[in-house]
Amino acid sequence: MKRKCEDSTQHVQLQALRVKAAELIATAGESNGEGKAKYKKVVKDFIDAGGATDDLIVRIGTQFFGCPAAKTSQGPVEDAPFEGSRLLDFDYLEKFMVDCFVASGTPEKESKVCANVLIEADKRGIDSHGIGRLKSIYMDRIKSGILKPFAPIDVIRETETTALIDANMGIGLYVGPHCMDIAINKAKKYGLGFVAVRNSTHYGIAGYYATMATSRGCIGFCGTNARPSIAPTFGVEPCLGTNPLCFGIPTDEAFPFVIDCATSICQRGKVEKYARIGSATPKGMVIDSTGEERTDTEGILKGMVKGDCALCPMGGGGDELGGYKGYSWATVVELLSIAFQGGDFGRALSGVGPDGKPSPMSLGHFFLAINVEAVCDADAFKKKSGDFLRYLRGSAKDPNGPGRIWTAGEDQYDYRNQRTANGGVMVPPALLKDMKSLREYLPGLPEKYPKFCFED
């Protein structure tokens, strides 16, 4: 793994902090609360001094104390890039994604929408859902015939404020924006708009749809079900998708409040990330079919494919830390994704047919938009929202924390600014390889990209 370059003064400082951290790890006993607090402080100093969040000492400490390195107060901390990563310009990547969708049979208009949802993930720092998903979720599924590159979007039932849509198994990435747009237009006219969608597919980051609403003065609320991977509280079988539940609320700030996350503690993408940095998965995130909380990352990934390992809901396995809350929120998302839609759930969404071959997953989504100015004065609403978020961020800080409090959506705004200033996103070698392999078989790509900008 490529390391950040340390100058000599910085190197001495970082080495001293590494020694301090190692001492704390070595001397912490079974009841290591005090050691943990001291360790967190040392790691904060280490990161502030320019140390990498995946430094060996940080990784060992994370496994030992279960506390990953905190972010610094300066803004987002990018993971140290893998050896061979290349910085790719957002416009270049987005254009490449458009070309891939078009070459797969998606009309140009819808291809542009799909690529825009994906590139937004890269801009917002959600690396699991941008260029990283282009091949594995969309191109591979289109190639294997379980995802249609295009299908008409039919309105099945409609009132002034509601609609039921059939996406006919087209790509969720263009279905989602179309349906949120319907919800927002209804809200702008009648105050509220609610759209339920059936027979759709993976739609990427839920936050894209919520921010479509906030940018037009509406509250946006949306969710989708997904391949089952969360076990119910006191269960071990993956029954619920990671089911993101997302709210976007306009404010008077440069960014809205957007809480956009899965209802599990982590999603598979995060376990894959632990595998890449050679780290154990923190205890409490995954449970296996014997009820054991698993930390062996490689074993977990294999177990998830076989259905032997399930993700724990927010709040964790069992009821000690309120795991039933995350379990029930995941259930809310599943219900709103299947009950209006007459949709599939459970094993029918596993992506594997009775013959063991990949099979289509018919997903449901829902989108709600509330026009703020239909209820109250929009500026007063935004001011009050902003005041409250500023109050939260200005409240007393944890002395062992990073010295800053964020509100949801703010980190993504920071990522966008930081990455835009840096000239794009670092794309790891595995994804550069994906781009090359897409060029090999998608018609027209060899002519458009005889040489990628990262090929010397």
Ligand SMILES: NC(=O)c1ccc[n+]([C@@H]2O[C@H](COP(=O)([O-])OP(=O)(O)OC[C@H]3O[C@@H](n4cnc5c(N)ncnc54)[C@H](O)[C@@H]3O)[C@@H](O)[C@H]2O)c1
């Ligand atoms: N389409 C699907 O099937 C599907 C399924 C699961 C997740 N997803 C997407 O994956 C993405 C990542 O999900 P995740 O569960 O890993 O998200 P996550 O755990 O990274 O949480 C992200 C959310 O938490 C907020 N946040 C982060 N740090 C914060 C802090 N210190 N204080 C306040 N808020 C903070 C962010 O602004 C963001 O809203 C999301 O965009 C989600 O929509 C999609």
